[in-house]
Amino acid sequence: MKLGPKLRKKSTELHEFIRKASVFIDYFLWLLLDPSKYTIIKTNKIKKILVVLVNPEMGNVGGDFCALGVVNYFKKVYPSVNVSFLLDKKTKSHFGEIPGIEMIEHKGRRALDILKKNAPDAALFISLGPFKLKDFLFVKYRVVTFYPSIRGLLVYKNKLHITRKPFTLWGTHMVEFGFKMFESLGFKFPRKDVIIYYSKKEENKVDNFLKKKRIKKYIVMHPGGKHVVKTLKGGKWPPHLWPVDRYAKVANHFSKKGYNILVTGTKEESYLAEKIQEKTKSKIYDVCGLFSIRELAPLLKKSELLIATDTSIVHIAYQVKAKIVELFGPSYAKAVGAWPLNSKRHKILIDGGPCARSMRKIFCPENIVCLDRISVREVIDSSEKLLDISFKKTSFLE
Structure with missing residues (x-):
């Protein structure tokens, strides 16, 4: 309605x-x-x-x-x-x-x-x-x-x-x-952390891809998420999609600074990578569907930065201590954002529009662009600040 x-x-x-x-x-x-x-x-x-x-x-x-x-x-x-x-x-x-x-x-x-x-x-x-x-x-x-x-x-x-x-x-x-x-069962934790495992074989697949493409310094963009492509192709606006022309502008900015841009997602989300490529003259590496979820872990660990909305890849990224710029529209950052929320590795940008914290995944009847208030400049500035900071790979809270 x-x-x-x-x-x-x-x-x-x-x-x-x-x-x-x-x-x-x-x-x-x-x-x-x-x-x-x-x-x-x-x-x-x-x-x-x-x-x-x-x-x-x-x-x-x-x-x-x-x-x-x-x-x-x-x-x-x-x-x-x-x-x-x-x-x-x-x-x-x-x-x-x-x-x-x-x-x-x-x-x-x-x-x-x-x-x-x-x-x-x-x-x-x-x-x-x-x-x-x-x-x-x-x-x-x-x-x-x-x-x-x-x-x-x-x-x-x-x-x-x-x-x-x-x-x-x-x-x-x-x-x-x-x-x-x-x-609640009585177990105690002196500190809290999360761990993701991946095999040497999975890491080698990532290394071989990067070597073959001669990619050394790269930023990962993940524009997709649950229902995004299906909703977009159906003529509705997906609540979790930041406009692809803005991804293209961010990609263009960092390409000029010497970063390679990799777009990840499911195989069907190549559709979004193609749309981004159409709107920028910079080279975009479409790796949608190329890596399994576990293989994304070493890919993210070796990356300089992840730019994504609230979706599964973020929960892989913070487990390998990757730097993250996360964009929030309808989701509630406190409940599902990059963890821990006070980590200096992460920057969460929030559009406090009409659907904020609704947790809506399916299309909005009003076709409201839930991430419209997050500008290209905000994403670029947040990304550059994180890229300028050096962290060890062993601690969340530096």
Whole structure:
């Protein structure tokens, strides 16, 4: 329904108020109705943890790699605890093989029968897919977080049988969600970090590409994201798209300064790379679809900078300590921005328009350009400031 910019902003503010309130309502109902909360947790007895991450078809790649980054760090801090994932096929393919973590593909209820034979002591539920919490009553400790939403509040499914439910306000970052789940089981972290693994073979593929193209100093641009190309080709404006002519101007500016420009994305997002190339005389390297998600990690680690909107590549970039200029329109930077939010490696630019913090991914009925207030000059200035700073590759908070 078309509302116009002013009413759209009011609608967004109302939805945000409901999100904030839903956290308190959901938590109160759990405290009131679920006797599972009285279970006493003995952290020293937890030797095996299952993470349930069975996504619907579209999935949430950025959120998935946030969760994986936290689990990888947990394994580094607590190497004696066995950790396994129950995953859908696509997410398992994205994650690949991880040292010390078992990946179990969801193939219907047969997966539950296998798990029951060697039951984990605790389970963290990120996405249940077709399962219900009562399917996992063979697990002693069951941890669930509530993502603030109207739908999540109204759906009664999976409201009970929860041993611990961390209280997470609207605006809690996805990385913090992961740590709070472990902390609710009694695990402590002297500091917090996220880790992404990639193989030597994956790194070599990136090195061979860069060597073949004679690319030494480069900036990565990632203009795409979920639904962007499909929405654009359908004649609507994607909420997460910064105008391609502005990407072209930024690319032209840095090309003149000696930087190569690589445009990443899925294979279909080559469409955006082509549009950028059409609007600049500078050479653009279209690598859309060339690298897997894990292969993007070494590509980003070797880069000088990433320029992107809120999408999965950002959650890969901060795990390899890359410099990031991130552009926000409808997403909520506090909840999904480059982590940690106070890192000097990152610069987050926010368009506070009518859809700000709405988390809208699909097209806007009013066709509002949600990132229109972020100028080319802002992106160039922010990028140059980061490019002028030298960091070690070992710490987020320098």
